[in-house]
Amino acid sequence: MRQRSFRMILVVSTFLMAMTASAQSRGELHFCLHSEPKTFNPLLAEDDSSETIRYLTGGVLIRVDRLTQDAVPELATAWKISNVGKTITFKLRDGIRFSDNTAFSAEDVAHTVRQLMDPELHSPTADSFRSGEGKVEIRVLSPNRIAITFPAPIAGLDKLFDQVAIMSATSPKKEMAVLGPYYVAEYKAGSYVLLQRNPNYWRHDGSGKQLPYIESVKLDIQQNRDTEMLRLLRGEVDFINSLDAEYFDKIMSQNPSMAHDAGVSLDSEQLWFNQVASSPLPDYKKEWFRSTNFRRAISEAINRDDLARIVFHGHARPAVGPVSIANKFWFNSKLQPHPFDRTSALQRLNQDGFQLRDRVLRDRQGHAVEFSIITNSGNKYRERMATMIQQDLAAIGIKLNIVTLDFPSLIERITRSFDYEACLLGLVNNDLDPNSQMNIWLSSAENHQWNPNQKSPGTNWEADIDKLMRAQASGLDSRKRKNYFDKVQEIVWEQEPFIYLVNRNALSAVSPSVLNAHPAILRPQVYWNIDQLALGNEVARKH
Amino acid sequence: MRWIRTLALSFLALTAAACLLADFIAPAPYDHQFRAEPGAAPSRQHLLGTDDLGRDRFSRLLYGTRVSLLLAPAAALLSSLLAALIGGTAGFMGGKVEKMVMAGTDLFLSLPWLFLLMTVRALLPLNVSPIVSAAITFLLLGCLGWAAAARVVCADARSLRNSDFILLARASGSGGFRLLWRHLTPNLLPVLFAQFWISVPAFILTEANLGMLGLGVAEPLPSWGSLLRELQSYSSFAGNPWQFVPLLLFILLVSCFQLVMVQEELPA
Numbered sequence: 040m041r042q043r044s045f046r047m048i049l050v051v052s053t054f055l056m057a058m059t060a061s062a063q064s065r066g067e068l069h070f071c072l073h074s075e076p077k078t079f080n081p082l083l084a085e086d087d088s089s090e091t092i093r094y095l096t097g098g099v100l101i102r103v104d105r106l107t108q109d110a111v112p113e114l115a116t117a118w119k120i121s122n123v124g125k126t127i128t129f130k131l132r133d134g135i136r137f138s139d140n141t142a143f144s145a146e147d148v149a150h151t152v153r154q155l156m157d158p159e160l161h162s163p164t165a166d167s168f169r170s171g172e173g174k175v176e177i178r179v180l181s182p183n184r185i186a187i188t189f190p191a192p193i194a195g196l197d198k199l200f201d202q203v204a205i206m207s208a209t210s211p212k213k214e215m216a217v218l219g220p221y222y223v224a225e226y227k228a229g230s231y232v233l234l235q236r237n238p239n240y241w242r243h244d245g246s247g248k249q250l251p252y253i254e255s256v257k258l259d260i261q262q263n264r265d266t267e268m269l270r271l272l273r274g275e276v277d278f279i280n281s282l283d284a285e286y287f288d289k290i291m292s293q294n295p296s297m298a299h300d301a302g303v304s305l306d307s308e309q310l311w312f313n314q315v316a317s318s319p320l321p322d323y324k325k326e327w328f329r330s331t332n333f334r335r336a337i338s339e340a341i342n343r344d345d346l347a348r349i350v351f352h353g354h355a356r357p358a359v360g361p362v363s364i365a366n367k368f369w370f371n372s373k374l375q376p377h378p379f380d381r382t383s384a385l386q387r388l389n390q391d392g393f394q395l396r397d398r399v400l401r402d403r404q405g406h407a408v409e410f411s412i413i414t415n416s417g418n419k420y421r422e423r424m425a426t427m428i429q430q431d432l433a434a435i436g437i438k439l440n441i442v443t444l445d446f447p448s449l450i451e452r453i454t455r456s457f458d459y460e461a462c463l464l465g466l467v468n469n470d471l472d473p474n475s476q477m478n479i480w481l482s483s484a485e486n487h488q489w490n491p492n493q494k495s496p497g498t499n500w501e502a503d504i505d506k507l508m509r510a511q512a513s514g515l516d517s518r519k520r521k522n523y524f525d526k527v528q529e530i531v532w533e534q535e536p537f538i539y540l541v542n543r544n545a546l547s548a549v550s551p552s553v554l555n556a557h558p559a560i561l562r563p564q565v566y567w568n569i570d571q572l573a574l575g576n577e578v579a580r581k582h
Numbered sequence: 583m584r585w586i587r588t589l590a591l592s593f594l595a596l597t598a599a600a601c602l603l604a605d606f607i608a609p610a611p612y613d614h615q616f617r618a619e620p621g622a623a624p625s626r627q628h629l630l631g632t633d634d635l636g637r638d639r640f641s642r643l644l645y646g647t648r649v650s651l652l653l654a655p656a657a658a659l660l661s662s663l664l665a666a667l668i669g670g671t672a673g674f675m676g677g678k679v680e681k682m683v684m685a686g687t688d689l690f691l692s693l694p695w696l697f698l699l700m701t702v703r704a705l706l707p708l709n710v711s712p713i714v715s716a717a718i719t720f721l722l723l724g725c726l727g728w729a730a731a732a733r734v735v736c737a738d739a740r741s742l743r744n745s746d747f748i749l750l751a752r753a754s755g756s757g758g759f760r761l762l763w764r765h766l767t768p769n770l771l772p773v774l775f776a777q778f779w780i781s782v783p784a785f786i787l788t789e790a791n792l793g794m795l796g797l798g799v800a801e802p803l804p805s806w807g808s809l810l811r812e813l814q815s816y817s818s819f820a821g822n823p824w825q826f827v828p829l830l831l832f833i834l835l836v837s838c839f840q841l842v843m844v845q846e847e848l849p850a
Contacts, residue, residue: 349620349635411708419811423635426801430615440709441801448704459708 066574068253068553069276070566071261076232079223080214081204082155082162088260094563095234095256097204098218098241100129100148101197105559105567108367108471110197114143114205114218114241124192124515127200131183136239138222141210145185149177150208152187164202167475168193194512194520195472220251220570232258242570251570271297271548277574278549278556278565283420284352287546297548299558299565303356303365304545305468308424309537310412310461314490316497318457323406328460332391334535336384338377340435341428347541350423354546358539360528361479365542365560366471369521371528377535384435400436409438410460413452416443421463424540428463453488462488465543469562473511473524480508480527489536500534551575590838597835601648608641613802623822630824633812637802643828646804650786651835653720658781660724662731662774669732670770673739674762684736690729698726699792712803719798723785731777738773742766783836790832806832 076088084093100115112118115129135143155165156175168175173190180186193199210216215223218241221234234256242250259276261267268286270276272293282290291298312328313320320328327333343357357376362369385395392403400408412428414421422443429439444452452459468475478484482496482505496502504527511523531537545560552575558564566572600607609627610616616628616636624631630639672683702722710718742748743766751765790807792798799805809828 345617349617409709413708419814422801426635427615429802430613440711442708443800444704445700448700451704 066253068256068572068574070256070258070278070280071267071270071276072232072258073260073262073264073267075228075260076226079226081206082151082160082164082214085163088258091258091563092223092232092234093204094219095221095566095569096217096219096223096237098135098143099201099204100131101200103198103201103471103561105561105564106557108561110201115200118197120196120515122188124194124196124513125190126186126188127196128180128184128186131185132241133183135218135241137207137210137216137218138237138239139207139210139212139216140239141207141216143205143207143218144182145179146182147205147208148185149179151203151206152177154206155203167199167202167470192513192515194474194514198472221256224255229260231260234258240570244571252573253569256569268548271550274550274552276550277553278547280547280563280565282546282548284350284354284543284546287354287548288352290548296551299547299549299556300354301545301547301558301560301564303363303542304560305363305365305471306465306543307358307361307363307468308421308463308465308540308543309358310428310463310540311489311537312410312461313453313457313459314497314536315457316490318459320460323402323404324410324460327402327408327410330391331534332387333393334538335377336387336435337432337437338535338538339380339384339387340437341431341538341540342379343376343540344379345431346424346427350420350427351541351543354544355541356544358542360532360539361476361537362473362524362528363468363542368517369471369473369524371525373525374528374532377532381435388435395436398436399438407438408436409440411440411442412461412463413442413444413449413459414463415446415449421465425463454485454491471561473508473520473527477508477512480504498534500530504530586841590841593834594838594842597647597831598651601644601651604641604644604648608638608644610638610641612641612645612804613637624824630827631822639824639827642804642809643831646806646809646828647831647835649716649799649803650789650806653716654782654785654789655778657720657724657727657785658778660721661727661781661785662778664725664728665731665735665777666767666770666774668728669735670739670762670766672732673736674743674766676740676743680736680740684733687729687732687736691733695726695788696791710800712800715800716798716803716805719789719792720785723788727781727785727788731774731781734777735770735773738770739766742769779839779842783839786832786836 072088072091074086074088076092077086078084078089079092081093081097084090099113101110101118102113103109104111114132114135116132117130119128120126121128129145129148131143131145131148137143152175154160155162156168168189171189171191175190176188178186178188189196205218206214207216217223217237220237220240220242222237223232224235225231225233236251236254240250244250259270261270264286267276267279268289271279271290279286287298287300312334314325314328316325318325347353347355347357356364359374359376360371362371364370388395388400393400393408395401402408412425414425422441425439425441429441432439449462453462478486479488481487482490482493482501485491487493490497490501493501496505507523507527507530511520511527514520514523545558545564547558547564549556549558549565554573554575555568555571556565557568559567561567609629614637616622616632616638618636619628619632620636621634622628622632622636628638628640630643633639633642668683668687672680672687699722703719706718748761748765751761756765786806789798789805790810792807798807801808806828810832812825813829
């Protein structure tokens with residue numbers, strides 16, 4: 040009985056929502072891009088602004104639902120993965136047209152995939168599809184069926200198509216002809232990008248009304264975050280997609296109805312020690328950094344709760360490992376954040392011959408334990424975290440020197456010269472599937488930051504990770520893949536090559552006049568359901 | 583107007599004394615994080631409240647002012663000496679030497695300071711203590727800040743070289759180092775003095791700018807750069823007027839330096 044009532048309420052509220060939305064549709068939605076879009080070609084989008092435009096204008100075969108994290112049909116009504124994960128066959132929606140009225144067919148998908156995989160184009164989106172040597176085979180089976188075969192199996196293949204906006208093979212407008220809810224109507228460099236509603240957009244709401252509800256979207260190019268926030272409070276922009284903790288609290292104090300904390304995101308902050316054998320560090324320091332006990336001790340001496348509470352004003356959560364708790368499927372729920380325990384940290388250090396004497400920790404040979412940590416200058420959150428870690432480590436007799444470097448200098452040190460001791464950086468994660476982390480976990484990978492580009496794994500546990508990552512990447516059974524990746528998480532938790540500190544929350548601000556907004560933890564947090572957003576009457580009039 | 587100068591000097595002296603006695607006056611160590619009270623309002627324990635990490639703002643202001651007030655004059659002295667050496671020699675020698683040195687100075691002036699500082703900072707060893715990093719920052723400022731002053735000094739030395747008293751000294755048999763040291767240098771002192779006073783607030787401002795970029799003096803040692811960085815964004819203006827005390831003190835001190843400098847220039 041209770042379940043039936045709940046369903047009834049749900050149906051009624053959905054109906055009312057649709058009615059409300061259709062009642063006030065149209066108007067212009069305003070928000071800010073923080074930089075100039077570098078391209079309108081969806082296959083070349085790499086920067087945030089270009090990706091925003093791709094998301095708003097591009098039609099994709101499959102979309103990852105930002106709330107459920109499942110793959111849902113868009114231009115493809117059905118798909119099937121076969122041939123041990125090498126082939127994906129799509130059945131396409133009929134009767135769809137691009138924004139310039141060109142008909143959509145399997146030929147367009149074939150054209151897009153050919154373009155995507157063209158090595159001359161250097162598409163950043165294509166990297167995830169490059170599974171092995173050889174050509175991609177594309178077979179157009181009928182106007183609405185297509186099969187794409189990759190040279191090697193690709194794990195999580197279907198979800199990768201979330202990033203591939205289909206382009207027309209025949210339209211004279213090329214990439215400007217789109218299948219998404221909006222098309223680029225006007226672009227004034229340095230000022231704004233104006234998107235207009237695509238009259239041929241395929242999706243309709245429950246009452247049969249064509250989406251999107253909002254007539255146009257104006258993306259103002261605004262680098263300054265302060266100005267963006269003032270404009271939001273003045274009602275000149277309708278939302279801020281991603282906020283930091285201080286801005287969030289400011290909005291919370293002034294207008295609580297605008298502030299949205301969607302919870303823990305996929306983004307993490309972590310530190311690691313340089314374990315590169317050829318690095319120009321003294322041998323005794325290399326020995327420290329290669330010791331699991333040393334890394335675990337440092338990890339246990341850091342108060343992650345304080346980092347989350349003080350640095351991120353409570354809008355973060357102590358991190359467990361490489362996967363955020365927000366990644367519902369892939370997170371290993373057996374793991375817990377490393378506890379803050381100075382006594383245990385000192386015990387671990389004692390096992391390695393370290394002794395705390397006169398408030399100074401010394402190794403077996405009598406060297407005082409002192410090291411530097413580098414981070415990128417201008418990021419106040421990382422600087423604050425480093426300062427708090429400095430005090431935490433001072434309590435166990437370790438002297439930490441904080442060095443902030445401009446980003447190019449920092450990258451030079453961590454990727455080429457390896458002239459650093461520890462590094463504190465964050466990882467912005469957009470992809471749920473662990474396959475996207477192959478370039479981090481394989482010991483031969485460039486982004487295996489603590490010891491990259493190894494010819495053969497330097498330690499047994501790195502060899503185990505290599506095997507498990509390769510096994511999960513070649514598997515199709517998601518349960519088996521999950522088992523493999525759970526083990527990777529356990530090894531990383533145990534060995535701590537990366538000391539994961541916190542996962543930040545996904546914070547955003549949305550004007551109450553924007554209807555149907557349900558900020559999610561996945562990017563783009565606020566406008567992931569852009570075609571269903573609507574403007575309240577007041578805002579519609581104002582614009 | 584003498585009373586204004588006296589007032590400015592007294593304020594500078596008072597501030598300097600307070601900073602030098604920071605170890606006795608400060609209610610807490612500048613780096614201690616009172617983690618239960620981050621961003622606290624002023625209270626009896628924390629006269630200016632605490633910063634975002636719970637560190638006592640008043641203590642940090644005292645120590646930060648000490649760092650900036652001790653090291654900025656030292657850097658200004660270094661740059662003034664370099665300016666005297668380079669500009670004075672070029673102006674005194676004249677001819678091709680002057681042209682070459684001034685061309686080098688122009689080239690030096692055209693260098694993008696900020697990027698140069700960032701590059702030099704990136705090349706320095708990483709494991710340096712905050713105090714050493716502060717000293718290095720100001721040493722860099724001193725080594726890089728001589729060029730503009732050298733041009734002024736060169737122009738002054740050139741006019742002195744052609745003056746009657748130098749001609750008389752030459753006629754009396756003075757030459758070389760003696761002429762430079764005994765006759766030219768004392769007459770360059772007023773210009774050098776003025777350059778010194780100009781450089782002090784300029785270096786304090788530069789360090790503050792570097793601090794805003796996260797460069798400069800390393801944590802946890804406070805400096806005006808790190809103190810002013812709190813006011814960097816709109817979100818800082820959260821109706822906490824005590825946050826503005828470092829800014830107010832900074833403006834007052836720079837104004838005092840300027841007032842003292844103007845008064846120094848007048849007798850010259």
